[in-house]
Amino acid sequence: MRQSTALIEIATERQGLKEITASVLRWVEGQGVGEGLLTLFCRHTSCSLLVQENAAPDARSDLERYFATIAPEDPTAYDHDDEGPDDMPAHLRAALTAVQISVPLIGGRLALGTWQGLYLFEHRRRPHRRTIALHLLGE
Amino acid sequence: MRQSTALIEIATERQGLKEITASVLRWVEGQGVGEGLLTLFCRHTSCSLLVQENAAPDARSDLERYFATIAPEDPTAYDHDDEGPDDMPAHLRAALTAVQISVPLIGGRLALGTWQGLYLFEHRRRPHRRTIALHLLGE
Amino acid sequence: MRQSTALIEIATERQGLKEITASVLRWVEGQGVGEGLLTLFCRHTSCSLLVQENAAPDARSDLERYFATIAPEDPTAYDHDDEGPDDMPAHLRAALTAVQISVPLIGGRLALGTWQGLYLFEHRRRPHRRTIALHLLGE
Numbered sequence: 001m002r003q004s005t006a007l008i009e010i011a012t013e014r015q016g017l018k019e020i021t022a023s024v025l026r027w028v029e030g031q032g033v034g035e036g037l038l039t040l041f042c043r044h045t046s047c048s049l050l051v052q053e054n055a056a057p058d059a060r061s062d063l064e065r066y067f068a069t070i071a072p073e074d075p076t077a078y079d080h081d082d083e084g085p086d087d088m089p090a091h092l093r094a095a096l097t098a099v100q101i102s103v104p105l106i107g108g109r110l111a112l113g114t115w116q117g118l119y120l121f122e123h124r125r126r127p128h129r130r131t132i133a134l135h136l137l138g139e
Numbered sequence: 140m141r142q143s144t145a146l147i148e149i150a151t152e153r154q155g156l157k158e159i160t161a162s163v164l165r166w167v168e169g170q171g172v173g174e175g176l177l178t179l180f181c182r183h184t185s186c187s188l189l190v191q192e193n194a195a196p197d198a199r200s201d202l203e204r205y206f207a208t209i210a211p212e213d214p215t216a217y218d219h220d221d222e223g224p225d226d227m228p229a230h231l232r233a234a235l236t237a238v239q240i241s242v243p244l245i246g247g248r249l250a251l252g253t254w255q256g257l258y259l260f261e262h263r264r265r266p267h268r269r270t271i272a273l274h275l276l277g278e
Numbered sequence: 279m280r281q282s283t284a285l286i287e288i289a290t291e292r293q294g295l296k297e298i299t300a301s302v303l304r305w306v307e308g309q310g311v312g313e314g315l316l317t318l319f320c321r322h323t324s325c326s327l328l329v330q331e332n333a334a335p336d337a338r339s340d341l342e343r344y345f346a347t348i349a350p351e352d353p354t355a356y357d358h359d360d361e362g363p364d365d366m367p368a369h370l371r372a373a374l375t376a377v378q379i380s381v382p383l384i385g386g387r388l389a390l391g392t393w394q395g396l397y398l399f400e401h402r403r404r405p406h407r408r409t410i411a412l413h414l415l416g417e
Contacts (some may be wrong), residue, residue, distance in 0.1 A: 001140050001279050003416070005313055005384045007323045035144055037178055037274045039315055039380050043391030044333045051233035051238045053230055054186045058218040063234060068401035070209065070348065077344075079336040080272050088340050091331055095341060100380050102178050102239050106144045111272035113182030135281045135382035136278065137279075137415065138142070140279050140415075171374045174283055174374045176317055176413045190377045192369055196359040201366050202373060209348065233357075241317050241378050243413035250411035252321030277281070277414065 003137045004031050010130045012047070012122035015086070016064045019054065020132070021118045027134060028110065036105040036138015040118065043131045046090035047122045048097040055119030067093045067121075083124075090123035097121055107136055142276045143170050147270045151186070151261035154225070155203045158180015158193065158273070160257045164275060167249065175244040179257065182270045185229035186261045193256030206232045206260075213252040217265075229262035236260055244277055281415045282309050288408045290325070290400035294342045297332065298410070299396045305412060306388065314383040314416015315387030318396065321409045324368035325400045326375040337400045345399075361402075368401035375399055383416055390392070 006027055012018055017082065026040055042049050053059040071092035078088035100119070104111045112118070120130060145166055151157055167177055181188050192198040210231035214220065217227035240257070243250045251257070259269060284305055290296055306316055318329050329361060331337040349370035354357065356366035379396070382389045390396070 002150045003313060003315075005279065005389075006383050007384070009391075028278065035284070037142075041380070041382055041389055043389060043394065045329065045394055051184065052234065056219055056221060059227065059230055062217045066210070067234075071344070078340045079332055082334060082341060086249065088337065089336055092344050094319045094376055095328055095330065095345075096235055098237070098376070102180070102241055102274075102380055104144050104178060104180055104272045106146070106272065108318060111144075111146075111180055111182060113184070113270070114183055116182065116228060129233055130191060131391070132161050133382045133384065135380075137315065140281065147396055174281060176281075176415065190323065191373065194358060195358055198366065198369055201356045201358045202369060205349070205370050206373075235374055237376070241284050241319070241380055241413075243319055243411045245285070245316060245411065249321055250283075250285075250321060250407070253324070255321065255323055 001139050005098055006134045008132050010120050012128050012130060015122055015125050016082040017060045017119040017121055019117050020120050024118055028136060031136050033105060033136055033138035034108045036136060039102040039135040041100045041133040043133060046093055047120060048099060048122050049101050050119045050121045051101060051116050052099050052119055053115055055115055063136055065117055086125045093123045140278050145273045147271050149259050151267050151269060153263050154261055156199045156258045156260055157168045158256045159259050163257055170275050172244060172275055172277035173247045175275060176241055178241040178242055178274040180272040181224060182272055185263050186259060186269055187233040187238060188240050189247060189258045190255050191235050191258055192254055194254055198215055220257045225264045231264045279417050283414045290406050290408060293399045293400055293403050295338045295399055297395050302396055309414050311383060311414055311416035312386045314414060315379050315380055316383055317380040317413040319378045319411040319413055324373055324402050325398060325408055326377060327379050328375050328397045328399045329379060329394050330397055331393055332337050333393055353409050364403045371401045393400040
């Protein structure tokens with residue numbers, strides 16, 4: 001049994017879901033592990049991780065619109081606005097989704113379902129460079 | 140240290156919470172591991188995982204009703220309805236809960252609290268066959 | 279590769295976020311692991327775990343107020359009130375956040391971002407003693 005770790009950088013262009021499955025797979029495939037467990041950890045509090053539908057684009061735009069509605073930008077609702085009106089809603093949307101996701105590796109493949117992709121969910125309006133910590137255990 | 144992986148199938152009969160603790164324990168106990176880490180990963184985007192109260196049934200029905208309210212069926216609210224009006228709310232409820240849960244194994248037992256059970260949360264109205272990927276690490 | 283497990287106790291004084299980063303680090307540092315994966319698992323269904331902003335206090339009070347709003351105390355909304363009006367909202371807030379978080383350990387340090395802290399989110403009004411199960415894998 002062995003392990004490896006890495007930090008990967010993801011550039012986000014806009015608020016919303018950005019698929020990172022290919023970037024993650026590229027690193028995993030370089031590690032030569034057949035069975036194991038991959039962990040992704042998001043090192044930020046204003047973006048998050050999500051496993052979601054990778055086929056229909058309107059499922060993703062609906063999801064983005066939904067999170068904009070349940071944790072809205074609203075200057076009257078929050079005290080914390082150090083970085084603008086999208087600051088506090090970003091923390092809330094991150095709290096409602098996931099900071100970390102682990103996926104088993106079985107038979108040399110991530111055990112993602114057919115319609116599942118790994119997404120970075122950018123909650124800030126402006127482009128950011130984001131860092132995801134990866135840990136892979138296996139043999 | 141060693142690991143094992145499996146795919147288990149769960150049949151859901153209806154929308155709502157289905158306890159899977161016994162099915163998961165059955166597999167774990169067959170692996171002969173005393174200390175370790177169990178990971179469950181849900182291979183779908185319209186059902187999810189939840190650790191919840193395993194005693195009072197009304198806590199579960201309240202929880203089901205709550206998720207039906209915060210991510211409601213509403214044909215006017217979503218563009219994505221390829222599989223019917225319960226399609227998009229299913230993705231939203233999955234995003235708000237968990238796709239993956241890891242539980243330490245201590246002294247030969249899963250470290251679940253006294254009142255905690257592992258649940259598959261079916262978000263579609265019709266019965267489905269669901270697959271959960273399991274990974275167990277330990278010794 | 280080796281592993282260790284522990285149960286740590288956290289006393290909560292009030293409803294809301296309590297930072298537990300220092301308590302967790304104290305245990306991790308005693309294990310002498312440089313690279314690995316730490317898992318925290320919350321053994322309760324009326325408190326939860328959260329990685330959040332550790333700098334601005336108003337981000338935390340905004341977050342507490344937000345969860346009080348989207349999963350409110352409301353005697354007319356829930357059947358389950360065995361332990362009072364804050365019982366069912368506690369389960370809902372726990373379902374919306376996380377029961378478990380895993381963080382990679384890289385170069386002898388948890389891979390938390392600069393502004394990230396580990397929090398126990400107490401959802402009950404009265405003080406409680408809470409137990410978090412820890413699992414550390416590494417070398």
